[in-house]
Amino acid sequence: xxxxxxxxxxxxxxxxxxxxxxxxxxxxxxxxxxxxxxxxxxxxxxxxxxxxxxxxxxxxxxxxxxxxxxxxxxxxxxxxxxxxxxxxxxxxxxxxxxxxxxxxxxxxxxxxxxxxxxxxxxxxxxxxxxxxxxxxxxxxxxxxxxxxxxxxxxxxxxxxxxxxxxxxxxxxxxxxxxxxxxxxxxxxxxxxxxxxxxxxxxxxxxxxxxxxxxxxxxxxxxxxxxxxxxxxxxxxxxxxxxxxxxxxxxxxxxxxxxxxxx
Numbered sequence: 522x523x524x525x526x527x528x529x530x531x532x533x534x535x536x537x538x539x540x541x542x543x544x545x546x547x548x549x550x551x552x553x554x555x556x557x558x559x560x561x562x563x564x565x566x567x568x569x570x571x572x573x574x575x576x577x578x579x580x581x582x583x584x585x586x587x588x589x590x591x592x593x594x595x596x597x598x599x600x601x602x603x604x605x606x607x608x609x610x611x612x613x614x615x616x617x618x619x620x621x622x623x624x625x626x627x628x629x630x631x632x633x634x635x636x637x638x639x640x641x642x643x644x645x646x647x648x649x650x651x652x653x654x655x656x657x658x659x660x661x662x663x664x665x666x667x668x669x670x671x672x673x674x675x676x677x678x679x680x681x682x683x684x685x686x687x688x689x690x691x692x693x694x695x696x697x698x699x700x701x702x703x704x705x706x707x708x709x710x711x712x713x714x715x716x717x718x719x720x721x722x723x724x725x726x727x728x729x730x731x732x733x734x735x736x737x738x739x740x741x742x743x744x745x746x747x748x749x750x751x752x753x754x755x756x757x758x759x760x761x762x763x764x765x766x767x768x769x770x771x772x773x774x775x776x777x778x779x780x781x782x783x
Contacts, residue, residue: 552728556721557613563718564617568599568624570711575628578635589632590644594687595625597652601680604660605733608673613725614734655679677733684737691744695751704755707748716745 571592578584599621606615629649636642659679663672698704719742726735 549728552724556725556728557617560718560721560725561613561617563714563721565620566714567711567718568621570708571595571628572624575631579631582635584632584635587632589629589636589641590648591687591690592625592629592632593645593648593652594683596622596629596649597656598680598683598687599625600652600656601676601683604656605673605676605680608660608663608669608676609731617722652683677731681733681737685740688740688744691748695747698751698755702755704752707752709752712745712748712752716742716749719745 574587578587599618602614602618603622606612606618629645633642633645636645656679659676663669663676666672694706697706719738722738723735723742726732726738
């Protein structure tokens with residue numbers, strides 16, 4: 522059966538030149554040890570991205586422009602990668618996403634408590650419960666499979682699907698920047714951090730031949746570089762002309778929220 526023999530790893534032709542033992546050891550150290558450690562720290566830094574906006578909303582007791590519907594996806598994404606780390610026995614992936622589980626749950630609960638629209642509350646409940654039920658079912662099924670590689674593939678495929686849903690949000694930011702010719706809505710420190718984060722995880726994914734780590738981080742790296750290109754091409758508007766406050770703008774992670782009618 523072709524499906525059960527599926528091995529989702531990356532295979533590369535060996536280079537024609539030989540590396541010395543020292544060079545090989547250094548390459549291994551950089552890609553399989555240093556890169557994932559940097560990835561852990563940058564992942565946790567990115568997980569803190571919405572914190573200031575959420576705390577501001579809690580202080581004002583209003584969501585304002587904040588879109589709460591992204592938080593179930595952030596939560597489901599972090600939970601999925603924690604499950605994937607357990608299936609692959611990968612401590613780096615676990616460390617890079619465990620904080621995201623806690624923080625995204627805090628964001629989700631905060632947004633839910635501040636949401637006054639009943640339709641939005643229902644959507645938050647449906648998305649969150651669906652993702653939790655899905656991950657519980659998939660995680661249990663994968664653990665019970667005799668073919669462990671197949672279980673890992675299923676978890677990795679689903680984890681990538683959630684990641685690519687999250688990638689829709691930066692695309693909306695790109696459209697806004699291009700239409701207004703103003704890059705002030707892009708949070709610069711987080712754009713640079715995203716490039717570093719995705720580059721380190723992409724290198725690590727290649728080093729351990731894990732397409733489920735390499736692929737989404739390659740796409741994330743391209744999106745991060747695109748954000749930096751927009752920053753360089755479209756200068757930010759002067760502070761007095763900016764409609765947004767100086768606080769980190771969450772639009773790089775989630776779209777502007779328009780309240781649906783209750």
